[in-house]
Amino acid sequence: xxxxxxxxxxxxxxxxxxxxxxxxxxxxxxxxxxxxxxxxxxxxxxxxxxxxxxxxxxxxxxxxxxxxxxxxxxxxxxxxxxxxxxxxxxxxxxxxxxxxxxxxxxxxxxxxxxxxxxxxxxxxxxxxxxxxxxxxxxxxxxxxxxxxxxxxxxxxxxxxxxxxxxxxxxxxxxxxxxxxxxxxxxxxxxxxxxxxxxxxxxxxxxxxxxxxxxxxxxxxxxxxxxxxxxxxxxxxxxxxxxxxxxxxxxxxxxxxxxxxxxxxxxxxxxxxxxxxxxxxxxxxxxxxxxxxxxxxxxxxxxxxxxxxxxxxxxxxxxxxxxxxxxxxxxxxxxxxxxxxxxxxxxxxxxxxxxxxxxxxxxxxxxxxxxxxxxxxxxxxxxxxxxxxxxxxxxxxxxxxxxxxxxxxxxxxxxxxxxxxxxxxxxxxxxxxxxxxxxxxxxxxxxxxxxxxxxxxxxxxxxxxxxxxxxxxx
Amino acid sequence: xxxxxxxxxxxxxxxxxxxxxxxxxxxxxxxxxxxxxxxxxxxxxxxxxxxxxxxxxxxxxxxxxxxxxxxxxxxxxxxxxxxxxxxxxxxxxxxxxxxxxxxxxxxxxxxxxxxxxxxxxxxxxxxxxxxxxxxxxxxxxxxxxxxxxxxxxxxxxxxxxxxxxxxxxxxxxxxxxxxxxxxxxxxxxxxxxxxxxxxxxxxxxxxxxxxxxxx
Ligand code: SF4
Numbered sequence: 226x227x228x229x230x231x232x233x234x235x236x237x238x239x240x241x242x243x244x245x246x247x248x249x250x251x252x253x254x255x256x257x258x259x260x261x262x263x264x265x266x267x268x269x270x271x272x273x274x275x276x277x278x279x280x281x282x283x284x285x286x287x288x289x290x291x292x293x294x295x296x297x298x299x300x301x302x303x304x305x306x307x308x309x310x311x312x313x314x315x316x317x318x319x320x321x322x323x324x325x326x327x328x329x330x331x332x333x334x335x336x337x338x339x340x341x342x343x344x345x346x347x348x349x350x351x352x353x354x355x356x357x358x359x360x361x362x363x364x365x366x367x368x369x370x371x372x373x374x375x376x377x378x379x380x381x382x383x384x385x386x387x388x389x390x391x392x393x394x395x396x397x398x399x400x401x402x403x404x405x406x407x408x409x410x411x412x413x414x415x416x417x418x419x420x421x422x423x424x425x426x427x428x429x430x431x432x433x434x435x436x437x438x439x440x441x442x443x444x445x446x447x448x449x450x451x452x453x454x455x456x457x458x459x460x461x462x463x464x465x466x467x468x469x470x471x472x473x474x475x476x477x478x479x480x481x482x483x484x485x486x487x488x489x490x491x492x493x494x495x496x497x498x499x500x501x502x503x504x505x506x507x508x509x510x511x512x513x514x515x516x517x518x519x520x521x522x523x524x525x526x527x528x529x530x531x532x533x534x535x536x537x538x539x540x541x542x543x544x545x546x547x548x549x550x551x552x553x554x555x556x557x558x559x560x561x562x563x564x565x566x567x568x569x570x571x572x573x574x575x576x577x578x579x580x581x582x583x584x585x586x587x588x589x590x591x592x593x594x595x596x597x598x599x600x601x602x603x604x605x606x607x608x609x610x611x612x613x614x615x616x617x618x619x620x621x622x623x624x625x626x627x628x629x630x631x632x633x634x635x636x637x638x639x640x641x642x643x644x645x646x647x648x649x650x651x652x653x654x655x656x657x658x659x660x661x662x663x664x665x666x667x668x669x670x671x672x673x674x675x676x677x678x679x680x681x682x683x684x685x686x687x688x689x690x691x692x693x694x695x696x697x698x
Numbered sequence: 699x700x701x702x703x704x705x706x707x708x709x710x711x712x713x714x715x716x717x718x719x720x721x722x723x724x725x726x727x728x729x730x731x732x733x734x735x736x737x738x739x740x741x742x743x744x745x746x747x748x749x750x751x752x753x754x755x756x757x758x759x760x761x762x763x764x765x766x767x768x769x770x771x772x773x774x775x776x777x778x779x780x781x782x783x784x785x786x787x788x789x790x791x792x793x794x795x796x797x798x799x800x801x802x803x804x805x806x807x808x809x810x811x812x813x814x815x816x817x818x819x820x821x822x823x824x825x826x827x828x829x830x831x832x833x834x835x836x837x838x839x840x841x842x843x844x845x846x847x848x849x850x851x852x853x854x855x856x857x858x859x860x861x862x863x864x865x866x867x868x869x870x871x872x873x874x875x876x877x878x879x880x881x882x883x884x885x886x887x888x889x890x891x892x893x894x895x896x897x898x899x900x901x902x903x904x905x906x907x908x909x910x911x912x913x
Contacts, residue, residue, distance in 0.1 A: 241893050246875070252897055262790065264731035265731065281911065290729065311729050358813055379884065386894055422786060456786065477912055483907045522718075664724055665720050665725075
């Protein structure tokens with residue numbers, strides 16, 4: 226018999242019941258709640274007169290709607306009345322049910338996918354869900370993590386279980402070493418370019434290979450974060466020493482007396498050598514250089530040195546049509562050089578790239594430089610209050626401000642523009658977020674997804690440039 | 699959970715691949731704390747010429763005449779015909795809520811994004827996967843006939859065209875069962891409370907660090 230994949234192991238460890246019809250009940254160790262996808266779930270519980278099954282499996286924090294400008298006045302001073310009600314509703318629900326919440330002005334508040342791991346809430350071998358598709362992020366720690374809808378949020382609150390069906394196993398192996406100036410973001414954008422935005426539908430993707438193993442935990446989170454942009458609800462990376470070290474001393478990590486047993490159990494969280502995958506994709510790390518998306522889907526991505534595609538050269542008519550529509554929306558012309566795209570705004574933040582390492586990478590590029598005069602706004606939005614504090618301790622805030630970027634309070638911000646941070650109609654933005662869909666960052670806004678270093682390079686030059694060239698690597 | 703058994707309704711064709719959840723219901727409408735009222739903002743950016751705001755009266759907004767659901771011949775459609783990877787993007791259940799609120803009961807496409815597909819069933823909305831050829835055929839027939847109607851029979855797992863052609867589809871038996879009977883799946887799961895408690899007891903021994911840590 227073939228060995229087990231990491232996903233198989235995580236699934237087996239959480240199986241509560243396998244039903245004859247192929248559906249199964251799996252146990253959920255951790256649920257993270259935020260203001261947008263939880264109100265209807267709490268309301269559902271109340272209507273049915275139900276209680277949460279296990280309070281200590283939940284953690285909440287508001288992130289999508291919160292303002293990122295000065296906000297010491299608290300929730301009452303959120304200008305947008307609908308946002309204010311939503312954030313207050315989360316506070317009220319958590320208070321009523323006794324769920325631990327990091328409220329808006331708590332230093333531990335931040336984007337759900339930054340906060341969970343940072344607190345040691347997400348642990349190797351745990352199952353993690355959240356009413357947000359980028360929950361795949363937590364798979365970086367060898368956890369089984371995926372996004373769920375609001376009905377499922379309610380289901381997990383009430384039962385601590387999820388009705389699920391096992392997915393297929395897919396392995397994306399990145400062999401060799403990454404070049405200097407090439408980051409985790411470039412790796413994942415490149416992967417999505419290769420397998421497409423539906424390439425992982427129905428699968429759990431394990432990211433493996435030498436290149437992945439040499440990437441930090443922050444970088445692995447960036448990669449798993451975007452598994453969903455390749456269609457996979459689940460992205461995972463096997464546990465190694467880097468993973469285990471990450472959890473030492475985090476607030477919700479195993480206690481000292483539990484530590485050795487936990488670490489020993491975590492070491493088992495790797496795919497067996499003889500495990501079989503339904504699909505295997507092999508990528509050569511040396512082929513990856515800094516990436517830029519030009520279109521309205523994350524798969525519409527090319528090397529920074531390349532040109533915008535030409536629909537006339539595409540043989541598949543649906544694809545050619547998609548390219549034409551994207552070019553029109555993005556205001557670009559076929560065969561135009563990526564480095565000729567002029568930008569209006571720059572956004573460094575989101576659950577993809579707002580951790581300390583991302584901010585360090587961006588700061589290294591803007592240090593001693595100035596934001597180009599043609600850039601209307603360049604935002605840096607840390608992923609959590611703790612990331613912000615750490616960055617300030619290292620003086621990164623001063624570097625950003627000195628260069629002409631804005632230094633903000635933590636939240637989702639311009640990643641999806643539910644708060645006041647948004648693009649104007651037709652504006653181009655170099656963004657470190659994960660989605661370049663039409664209107665994602667504001668009505669008519671044009672998003673280009675890049676790494677933090679590439680976004681910083683774009684901020685100081687006003688257009689895309691290969692950061693390796695700018696930095697003389 | 700809402701029931702779905704059998705329906706006959708007019709089909710409308712949305713001829714574009716990778717329709718994402720931001721397109722189905724843009725983020726500014728996700729600020730609502732309710733489950734209903736999203737219908738007027740379904741496909742907001744494609745449907746209207748201006749930028750929509752939450753709680754706005756949409757009746758006076760300028761419509762985009764090119765958008766399929768605005769065309770006179772598709773008024774009252776309850777079956778949406780779509781292309782591959784429909785519903786990709788976020789986990790927002792507001793997407794099926796908006797489709798349902800608008801009056802769509804069934805979406806037919808060659809493939810769906812996983813989370814969206816799953817969310818549909820929780821809301822009495824049936825997502826049907828047919829082959830590329832079958833979907834192509836339906837697109838052609840819809841375009842050719844004004845008032846084109848499809849019958850969808852979940853019990854028999856078939857879509858029936860006006861000329862009587864039956865197209866079979868697959869659906870997971872648990873989901874089918876819940877949808878046919880409008881079952882409350884939380885209630886069903888709580889029926890296994892003993893299994894859940896037994897699992898927890900065992901798991902507390904194996905991995906005690908996963909309990910009582912978040913306080
Ligand atoms: S940062 Fe963006 S992608 Fe991440 S949780 Fe917030 S809105 Fe979603």
